[in-house]
Amino acid sequence: MGIVFIILSIILFTSLGTVKIPFKNVILAFANNSDNPLYDRIIFNLRLPRVIGTLLIGAILAIAGNDFQMIIKNPLADPFIIGISSGASFGAVIYTALKSVYGIDLPFGIETFAFIFALIATIITFSLAKEGKKIPVVSLILSGVIVGFVFNSISTLFTVLFWQNLLHVNFWLMGSTGNIVWNDLIILTIFLVLQIAVNFIFKKHIEVVAMGDEISIFSGINPEKIKLIVLTINVFAVSVVVSKAGIIGFVGLIIPHLVRKITGPNIYYSTIGSMIYGGIFLGFADLFSRYLFRPTELPIGVTTSLVGLLFL
Template identity: 40%
Template sequence: MKLKVTKSNYSLIIFLLILLTLFSIILFSTIGTADINIVEAFKIGLSKVPFIKSFISLEGIKNAHRVIILNLRIPRVLLGILVGAALSSVGAAFQGMFKNPMADPYVIGISSGAALGATIIIVTGLNLSLFGIKSISVGAFLGAMITAFMVYIIARVNNKIPVTTLLLSGIAIGQFFTAIMSFIMVIFSNDLTKIIYWTLGSFSAKSWDELIPVSIPIILSIIVINFFARDLNIMLTGEESAKSLGVNVEKTKILILIICSFTTAMAVSVSGIIGFVGLIIPHIVRLIVGPDHRILLPSSALVGGIFMIFADTIARTIISPTEIPVGIITALFGGPFFIYLLKKKKKSI
């Protein structure tokens, strides 16, 4: 069912999604091995909010529950929200830029570059810690950004970036880096488990130390992506039509490529490679609210964040106390949906 989005209900949709996001943060913070009810979690969370904490009493709440909520679950949930929002925003922007509903944040090979960067750090033990960010995250970020730069350089044709060339360059670089990573994994087999676990994506043992350094860059990046909503709407009519309407298509594509690559690199650096979120969430949201990027982009970010913490909650509780990588859960949801997209596209050919 597609909603008829107008200026009057645009704000209402975003407002309701924000409320749902806030409720989800509290709800999913209560789920886990320790039995903590939603009222306790709500009080514990509000006890750290300025101007409100003086009205909140934590009497009767176990100190262990406070530690679990504040130091373990809330930072993990917030990080999941950020990563899900980042990947979904980038997915929506790339799908608009490429005019292809099957595009995702990793379409230009960024995931392979990040995986190679993380793998090199894991097997060499290099200390690249920066601003409190762990070495593996720094290595993954650098690998992702180097990949994006290489793809951009290769894809340029007469100072233009044809979409087809960009996609093919991303596939080529991605496969090349994957081959290098596979070779390293064979040589350094002792680190195989750690490498594979990272590439499957996980928020296990994440804390404020991982959340704080990436939160502002990711939030700002998502905001910047939303500034391209109008241009993306116009570009859907075709590049020539967009040019006639005053859009500098090539400059816009370069800027979107840069900011989306940076956003994806930041997200992947702290979570590992979590697939399908940037593919299925924008597509589902588009089916509901339509293709207008002015509401598609912020809605995708919020829904993506909610979906990510939902998947992560399943990942850490389904066989508790053992955790499984969240990328496995998103793939279980995303795989069937991807098949649905393929079948739907096949019928339209």
């Protein structure tokens, strides 16, 4: 049922935009039986990579949120709220500034810079929030807000100082899937597969860790090791998302909660549910952003934030 819904959603998202393409022509193009070259170019060069990329990004963010909420045992854990996205965006801005402003030929890609600063932001957030062996909900949120504010402020400072070179970064910082191309789908797919693989391989371990560290140790499981593995994969995955599409908040907060109300804490079903409905949710947010405001478009991060704030 979920796969059918995804296919129908892809057809819908590909059809609607600044140029509306009839559903019939979309289906004919997918079947390689189209007789309209203009529609074919729009579909395969612009719409389809963006639509698929948006679904992958939504899936990655939702799974990351689900994992964070389970292993941290915090209902408000989310890549955006706890500062990971802001750290990753700062790393991406630094990379862009070094290349565009100073012309430095860097040995690492933008994803590496985004990951490094996302990891730094994560460490700072958890260090500030930790009280003994516990991480209270309020402390985590406040720490995440502080860290996010600091990194966002510095990113904004860079864009103001070097606006001629980094003018395009302003829109990117608010989230946009408009620049997704076919090559980006490869790395997004790789990290989505890694997220799913880790969750399935360590299914029982994650579910036990979600019950508490004491139960984990009593069951012979090292909770810190499991947390490290899950956090590292998800921080890297979120960093790649931010490097490709900017900051897109609240997907990892909204979708896991809604999915677990249906599936329960089972990591297998909540992962699959988060993947499907996270992608579809972000797909509809992207459709809203680019279709209702055509010929221009609203940054997708603004749309998800509006929905997320209502949910929060």
